[in-house]
Amino acid sequence: MLAEDRLNTIVSMVQQAGSVTVPELADALGVTASTIRRDLQTLDRAHRIAKVHGGATSLERAHVTRDLTISERSDLHNDDKERICARAAALVEPESFVYIDSGSTTLRLIEHLPHLESVTYVTDSVLHAQHLAVRGMRAVVLGGELKPETEALVGPDALATLDRYNFNCGFWGSNGIAAEQGFTTPDIEEAQVKRISMRHTAKRFVISDASKFGMVAPVKFADFRDATVITAGEVPAKYRAMDNVITV
Amino acid sequence: MLAEDRLNTIVSMVQQAGSVTVPELADALGVTASTIRRDLQTLDRAHRIAKVHGGATSLERAHVTRDLTISERSDLHNDDKERICARAAALVEPESFVYIDSGSTTLRLIEHLPHLESVTYVTDSVLHAQHLAVRGMRAVVLGGELKPETEALVGPDALATLDRYNFNCGFWGSNGIAAEQGFTTPDIEEAQVKRISMRHTAKRFVISDASKFGMVAPVKFADFRDATVITAGEVPAKYRAMDNVITV
DNA sequence: GCTTGTGTGCGCGTTTATGCGCGTTAGATT
DNA sequence: AATCTAACGCGCATAAACGCGCACACAAGC
Numbered sequence: 001m002l003a004e005d006r007l008n009t010i011v012s013m014v015q016q017a018g019s020v021t022v023p024e025l026a027d028a029l030g031v032t033a034s035t036i037r038r039d040l041q042t043l044d045r046a047h048r049i050a051k052v053h054g055g056a057t058s059l060e061r062a063h064v065t066r067d068l069t070i071s072e073r074s075d076l077h078n079d080d081k082e083r084i085c086a087r088a089a090a091l092v093e094p095e096s097f098v099y100i101d102s103g104s105t106t107l108r109l110i111e112h113l114p115h116l117e118s119v120t121y122v123t124d125s126v127l128h129a130q131h132l133a134v135r136g137m138r139a140v141v142l143g144g145e146l147k148p149e150t151e152a153l154v155g156p157d158a159l160a161t162l163d164r165y166n167f168n169c170g171f172w173g174s175n176g177i178a179a180e181q182g183f184t185t186p187d188i189e190e191a192q193v194k195r196i197s198m199r200h201t202a203k204r205f206v207i208s209d210a211s212k213f214g215m216v217a218p219v220k221f222a223d224f225r226d227a228t229v230i231t232a233g234e235v236p237a238k239y240r241a242m243d244n245v246i247t248v
Numbered sequence: 249m250l251a252e253d254r255l256n257t258i259v260s261m262v263q264q265a266g267s268v269t270v271p272e273l274a275d276a277l278g279v280t281a282s283t284i285r286r287d288l289q290t291l292d293r294a295h296r297i298a299k300v301h302g303g304a305t306s307l308e309r310a311h312v313t314r315d316l317t318i319s320e321r322s323d324l325h326n327d328d329k330e331r332i333c334a335r336a337a338a339l340v341e342p343e344s345f346v347y348i349d350s351g352s353t354t355l356r357l358i359e360h361l362p363h364l365e366s367v368t369y370v371t372d373s374v375l376h377a378q379h380l381a382v383r384g385m386r387a388v389v390l391g392g393e394l395k396p397e398t399e400a401l402v403g404p405d406a407l408a409t410l411d412r413y414n415f416n417c418g419f420w421g422s423n424g425i426a427a428e429q430g431f432t433t434p435d436i437e438e439a440q441v442k443r444i445s446m447r448h449t450a451k452r453f454v455i456s457d458a459s460k461f462g463m464v465a466p467v468k469f470a471d472f473r474d475a476t477v478i479t480a481g482e483v484p485a486k487y488r489a490m491d492n493v494i495t496v
Numbered sequence: 497g498c499t500t501g502t503g504t505g506c507g508c509g510t511t512t513a514t515g516c517g518c519g520t521t522a523g524a525t526t
Numbered sequence: 527a528a529t530c531t532a533a534c535g536c537g538c539a540t541a542a543a544c545g546c547g548c549a550c551a552c553a554a555g556c
Contacts, residue, residue, distance in 0.1 A: 002267050003513070004300040008309055022533075032515055037534075053522065053533070064347045111308075124316065126374040126389065134398040135307065141374065143391030148381035153389060157412075161391045161405055216448060251503070270543080281503055283545070302514070302543070 006031070007048075009041055014049045014056050015081075021055040045232050047107075047127055047151070059104040080209050080232035081105070085112045086206050087248045088171055088230050093120045099130055102152035102190070104114045106173050106209055107131065122165060124158055124193050127151040147189070154189035158190030162196045169203035172227065176215040177208060179238070182224045184217035191219040198222050253415050254279070258262050262297045269303035310467055328457050328480035333357045334418055335496045342366050347445050348376055349436070350400035351421030353455050354395035355379065358485050361383055370413060372441050375399040395437070402437035410444045417451035420475065424463040425456060427486070432465035439489045441465040446470050458483045 006029055013028070015022055022176075025036045046050035050059055089112035092098055096118075100106050102125035110131045113121070121132050122140040130138035144158030153247050172194055176184035183206055199206050204226060210233035228244045239245050254277055261268055261276070270332070273284045292299035298307050310330035320386050337360035340346055344366075348354050350373035358379045361369070369380050370388045380387035391407030420442055424432035431454055433439050450475060476492045487493050 002269060002300065002302045002305065004302070004305050004309070005267050033533085034516075034535095035514055038514085061263065067418045070295055096377060133399075136396070139394045140403075140405070141389065143389055146377045146381045146387045146389055148384075151378070151381075155388075157388070157409055161409070163341055164405075219344065231399045233473060248321070281543085282506075282545095283504060286504085 003039075004218050007043060007197070008045060010036075010039055011048050011134070015058050019052075019055060019057040021160050022229060024055070050084070059107075066230070073230045081108055083248045084207050084209065084230055084232050085109045087246070089113050090121060090244075091205065092116070092167060093205070094169070096168035097165070098122065099165075099167040099201055100125075100132075101172040101194060101197065102128060102150055103173030105209075106171055109171055109207060122167065124153045124197070125151055126153070140194075147187075150187070151192065152190055152193070155192055158193050159196050162193070162200055165200055167201040169205065170197060170201040170204050172198065172222075173205055173223075174206050174208055174212060175217040177206065177212045177229060177239075178214055178216050179242075181216045183219045183222045183227065184220050186213075186219065188219050190228065191221040194221040197245070198226060203229065205230055207231075209233055249277070251287075253386045255291060256432060258284075258287055258291060258304070259284060259296050261304050267300075267301060267303060267305040271281070272303070277391060289345050316409075329353065329356055329482050332455050332457065332478050333360045335494070337361050339451070339453065341416070341452070345413070346370065347390060347413075347418030348373075348380075349420040349445065349450055350376060350398055353421045354419055357419055357455060358383070361385065370415065371398055372401045372445070374401070375473040380467055390441070395435075397405060398438065399436075400441070402441055405442050407425060410441070410448055415445075416450040417453065418449040419453050419455055420446065420470075422454050422456055422469075423465040423470070425454065425460045425477060425487075426462055426464050429464045429471050429488075430468045431470045431475065432463075432468050434465045434467065436467050441467040443468040446474060453477065453478055455479070455480055461487050472489055 009029065011027060013025065022033050022036050022040070026033045029036070040049065040051045040056050043049045043056070047059065049056045052103050075108035085108050088109055092114055094116050098119060100110070100121055100123040100124065107128060110128060115136060120138045120140060122142065123129050123132070124142045126141060126146065129139045129141045142158040142161045144155040146153055156242045172183070174183040175186055176183070185194065198221070200218055200225050206227045208228045212234050225244065228246060230248065232248045235245065235247050241248060257277065258273060261273065269279050270284050270288070274281045279283070287306050288297065288299040291297045291304070295307065297304045298309070299346045299388050329437040333356050338355055340362055342364050346367060346369050348358065348369055350371065355376055358376060363384060368386045368388060370390070371377050371380070372390045372392070374389060374394065377389045390401050390406040390409045392401035392403040396400055421430070422431040423434055426432070433442065446469070452474045455478045458479055461484050473492065476494060476496045478496065480496045483493065486496060
């Protein structure tokens with residue numbers, strides 16, 4: 001088995017289960033724990049998974065709960081995520097100019113995006129841009145200051161660049177989704193980028209699993225009515241009925 | 249069997265299986281591992297497959313090791329490069345606004361740069377920005393289209409951003425250094441970025457090992473007198489005597 | 497017929513991946 | 527808070543994979 005394949009297998013296992021332990025991986029792949037640890041280190045650096053004491057968890061699990069233990073292990077509705085991304089990717093039309101927000105959910109989206117020559121993708125994340133470019137897509141990056149934690153670009157340069165663009169459609173992640181408080185995120189600078197990028201986009205989509213409904217993060221970046229939510233899973237009845245919520 | 253057919257066969261095998269090892273291919277095609285490796289190199293350069301340690305995978309699966317290995321590829325003139333970078337890094341003063349060009353030599357430079365709170369680094373390379381950010385430096389990225397091969401940003405957005413900046417000092421790499429033809433590079437778009445960034449910089453430094461002297465690449469981005477060259481090793485006598493060449 | 501160029505195989509020194517041992521560290525238990 | 531146990535990171539050894547230079551074979555062109 002190729003080392004590369006092993007890495008990919010680990011990523012799938014982590015994403016499917018939400019979290020796995022080192023011995024589990026070692027056993028499943030027929031290598032020692034040392035090798036697994038090294039693999040996890042590699043994948044962590046590549047932002048494919050989050051390495052934690054005892055094993056690894058998927059990215060958003062580590063992002064939402066700063067708690068870095070393996071103790072609680074629940075299924076992360078990963079099938080949901082896949083379906084959400086597949087549905088969202090199908091909305092990209094030929095000849096369009098598409099905005100991709102930073103974040104782990106939109107990173108997953110990239111794997112589903114169509115390889116159309118005529119489509120240009122613009123993003124505020126250097127990580128996303130690299131993934132797009134490696135997959136052979138036309139990738140444009142906003143300028144600005146690079147935030148090390150999220151690999152996202154913020155500041156006046158990012159905003160100034162956005163002012164020159166107008167997108168056919170765009171995809172954003174959101175930490176909180178609530179009818180009254182709208183779409184919210186923890187970081188004030190990233191919120192600005194989200195807000196301005198939405199203002200320049202015709203068709204706006206927020207992609208998120210059902211767990212974000214009813215949650216509120218510190219900074220609002222859009223009203224609930226400003227975007228269509230693409231989601232899956234146990235959506236509260238209140239939201240399920242709304243006409244800008246698509247449940248797949 | 250024609251070499252061309254063999255290449256096509258490899259591509260189909262890779263795409264069908266997802267990944268294959270070098271011995272598998274050598275066995276299936278009746279040639280030695282050396283030939284397979286050469287083929288994989290060719291196909292990798294043509295972006296038809298992704299060459300990885302041990303074999304090859306289809307492009308879709310590749311994104312794990314690839315992102316990192318492209319970057320960290322070191323070369324021959326190691327000792328010289330270290331000295332050049334150390335010397336160059338010492339030129340960065342507190343309170344300054346510094347431009348870092350893309351390229352492998354300038355990437356090495358980043359490891360030597362001082363961790364001054366008051367210094368902001370600007371670069372046209374997402375890779376360089378990531379390294380700067382990881383090391384805790386303030387990193388700003390130009391906007392623009394991302395070239396997959398070099399991870400550099402080019403195009404009107406990059407140039408427009410540069411027009412708003414004025415740097416105290418900057419460091420560039422160069423593929424060719426010649427008294428008459430000046431500093432040259434193979435890529436016309438990257439040459440533009442180099443040219444404009446130089447125009448907005450007070451103290452300009454080209455860092456390069458001695459092997460580039462006398463070489464001429466297709467596109468010129470500056471006159472020989474426009475920058476001070478920091479170099480090491482066997483510099484031709486003609487250049488060694490010049491007052492804008494520093495040999496360490 | 498001779499030269500030139502390209503593709504292939506082989507040998508060899510170098511790099512990379514993996515497993516193992518050991519001292520250290522982080523969570524869990526009491 | 528003290529203690530215990532499992533996980534961890536690091537260094538080292540080994541084996542596989544790698545890249546490079548060279549030699550040879552074959553084809554095309556002068």
